[in-house]
Amino acid sequence: MNKAELIEGMATTSGLSKADTKRALDAFCETTTKALKKGDRISLVGFGSFSISKRAARKGRNPQTGKEIAIAAKNVIRFKAGSDLSKKVN
Secondary structure, X not given: OOHHHHHHHHHHHHOOXXXXXXXXXXXXXXXXXXXXXXXXXXXXXXXXXXXXXXXXXXXXEOOOOOOEXXXXXXXXXXXXXXXXXXXXXX
């Protein structure tokens, strides 16, 4: 499912126009991004939670040459599905 299909599905379910639904989805994405950048955790009861995890710097290997390379530390986004979502999917 791409963004346009998600917007169409949300508009149909909510009864909102596609334009209003797009603005709501964009606002959700922007707000979520800002909160995660600050290090906050976002929890949507029944759906899941988004959080930031720090990945340490490490050494890796170039698979073509076998040469050792340095992989920089970075923040990664984690999503943990809530129990309601897990039950509905299975």
